[in-house]
Amino acid sequence: MSLRRSIYKSPAQLRAMVEPGLITAASLDAVRTLIAPGVTTGELDAAASALITSRGAKSNFQMVRGYRHTICTSVNEQVVHGIPGDRVLAPGDIISVDSGAEYNGWNGDSAFSVVLADPSRPEVVAERQRLSDVTQGSLWAGIAALAKATHLGEVGETVQGYIEANSPESSGTAGYGILREYVGHGIGRKMHEAPSVFNYRVSDRGPEVRPGLVLAIEPMVVIGDQETFVEDDGWTVSTVDGTAGSHWEHSVAVHDGGIWVLTAPDGGAAGLAPFGVTPAAIA
Template sequence: MLRRSIYKTPAQLRSMVEPGLITAASLDAVRDMIAPGVTTGELDAAAARIISGRGAESNFQMVRGYRHTTCVSVNEQVVHGIPGDRVLEPGDIVSIDSGAQFRGWNGDSAITIVLPDPSRPELVAERETLSQVTEGSLWAGIAAMATANHIGEIGAAIEAHIAASGHGYGILRDYVGHGIGRKMHEAPSVFNYRTPDPGPRVHPGLVLAIEPMVVAGSEETFIEDDDWTVSTVDGTSGSHWEHSVAIHDGGIWVLTAADGGAAGLAPFGVRPVEIG
């Protein structure tokens, strides 16, 4: 059996632009409405309206046994939280993961939002810092991808950024990023930490979903009784940020960011180049 190459052609890369933008738009809709009193199911419905309204499909619903458009993980839940009737409360830290398939190509992205709570400013500040460090590590990994020779350099950059924060955060080891294209989850794996194996080469045609999953305490997790939700054993908060990113002949482009990643990459001195 022939193995499909992990590298896409220029035409295939162009086909991945629209599903990335649709995915980004679905998360924008969630960001606009997230607030105390809103249910996680309502957030899911908002993302679903955007995806279907732009002629795409939820690729999460193509995963066997999963019926929702997004994953919504709250507080100690790090990833794969099932949206439903849970009502968000002030001070919650909420990670939303969404994805769209458009004309056979996929996008995948995640954001974390901390809800304000004037009565608990210290908790909110702690959770905001966790989210900021996680997002920063995502952009550190994307910036590394722009100049990397091998995929392993991405994970090393993510881990280094988190370690440099000095907060002692844990990085999930059992859940990693991945290639993306015709399927939402493709080879290769993208670790969020340094590994002995340098991994495949980074060169034009590579598209990765980079997604650090970071926790305030121990990295030890368990799967809840719903068989999906991944939560911390010690009950500390989690944060999840993700982008789908392409390397092409002209440079790097973040498919799930409306600006191609310009704002996030600017602190690293990297300028994205639009896919031609």
């Protein structure tokens, strides 16, 4: 007899995941207000830490063995898992910030990207802003697909389809690259749980989408080739060709009434509106 824990949560467990999602969102809001040229990534980390602690929660990133920071800050060619520190943000940078909170034993996980203005390099800013916009759009397309999907594989298919439809083709590069080695995941008692949430098409249809499924959907997209490597710090994932990356993420719950984006204060209403989907609050 299998003792594997079900990937589906009970209604009471879904309700317990609302607060850690909101705390995670608030930590990212605290970081977002500080992002500007001259600010260090360490200062961003401190702001997120203070917010999470003030809400009676813990950083779930610090529960990952060997990681002692509250957030990940990935700048330019760094796509994910960048370590906060003394790096100073500069005009034209694109920075992706990933944060998570544990509250009463339940977890939230979310990420966003921001491009800093640089009047001296408008082409660079426009290129990176488009990358961020497409990555964010693919996230919301995937979440909208979850609302109507029968199996999880439909989410990855939709994410890839959105990116392909909105990728520029220039300089011999056939559109944006989607990271293959890093994918989304289930979330609940642990920050990373089954099932894997692919950001691209796979042959496996994946598990059934039904009430109780809670996922962290997180497309990671780069301007150039998808090949990456882990830097000497053992964490930071950067592009081999040096092109910029973007990372967007939300934790989303499927319940009897529909879907609810746990890490968005409005449940995802604004992001889902262009796709004709209205989120339903968890009762």
